[in-house]
Amino acid sequence: MHHKQHVRVFLTKLGILVNRQIILASRPTGLPCPENFRMIESSVPVPGEGEVLIRHTHLGLAPAARLQMGEAASYRAPMKIGDVIYGQALGTVLKSRNPLYREGDVVMIQDGGWQEYSISDGHAVTKVESDIAPLTVWLGALGTSGMTAYVGLLDFGLPQMGETVVVSAASGAVGSMVGQIARIKGCRVVGIAGGQEKMTHLRRDFGYDAAVDYKDAAFDEALREACSAGIDVYFDNVGGHVRDVAWPLMNRNGRIVVCGQISEYNDSPASGPGWFDILARRLSVRGFILSDHANRRPDFLRDMGAWYREGRIAIREEVQEGLDLAVPAFIAMLQGKNSGKAIIKL
């Protein structure tokens, strides 16, 4: 056994819990590298009045964490050097001094972070009904990823039966749900993702009508062919070149939902459409941030829960085990090596 593991076992026997945490060691330039992160150990804090202590069982990896590693404020404040990396977690309440939670409750913690334990005052913690779906589904389809897809597509994309909906990062956690909800709404759905393997996931697993590989040299032409009737809704998760090829195919009164711009998160320069064309084609371009739409959660859980129970939602997950794998799995996700929700099991 490794020396550190001996120490942990010893401390645990004394009733002292050790919290392993991954912190921001330095700000990445471009694609993050392992040196930007550090694993540290600290003692697990004791919950105060009104607080709960949660033992994390799963972490949900999300591209937004990369935005907050930069110096510039985006829609959330940047992380400070030494902060635990931001991210959602699922866990079990270990000790509760909050009347709303009991020991043993399974909960989702919005900002639990990349660590083994967290303390919360109950704000931004929601109970999870583990009898409805396996736990990990609450990080993906029935969690923030699914709700982002639901709100973005239905409230801002306004898809109508028979319309063409195009989704980028189409096999990812959000994208795979956008594609499937659009199909349920009777649309023709075109997915864009990187690499031949993902083309199979898009068609076979998620039921896209057409799949287009943006890493292929013939991408521009292939997207035009796949969208011969034009695009009515473009759900943009990536921005950059993919968006530049997609938007000129927009039909009149089309809707562009700006959900994410991942191609720019690693400091790549931004590009954009010619704004006169937005005027001429009467396009709506709508950005949104899920946290402004918490009021839609009951509708989301009702509809998505029903579709899930009816077997109409296919789910892919990339689950890796061990906190040590959070950093490599996160870097892999930013390189498109995941299909479906990237999750760390602790």
Ligand SMILES: NC(=O)c1ccc[n+]([C@@H]2O[C@H](COP(=O)([O-])OP(=O)(O)OC[C@H]3O[C@@H](n4cnc5c(N)ncnc54)[C@H](OP(=O)(O)O)[C@@H]3O)[C@@H](O)[C@H]2O)c1
């Ligand atoms: N607005 C909101 O409230 C909100 C909430 C959640 C997520 N989001 C956004 O939604 C998007 C998807 O997030 P997610 O959690 O579902 O992650 P994800 O799609 O599961 O993983 C990210 C995917 O992005 C693609 N990608 C990475 N770099 C790219 C590049 N340079 N060009 C094109 N594609 C690239 C990769 O797939 P391929 O390259 O193979 O396609 C990768 O698998 C992100 O932009 C995220 O910021 C927004």
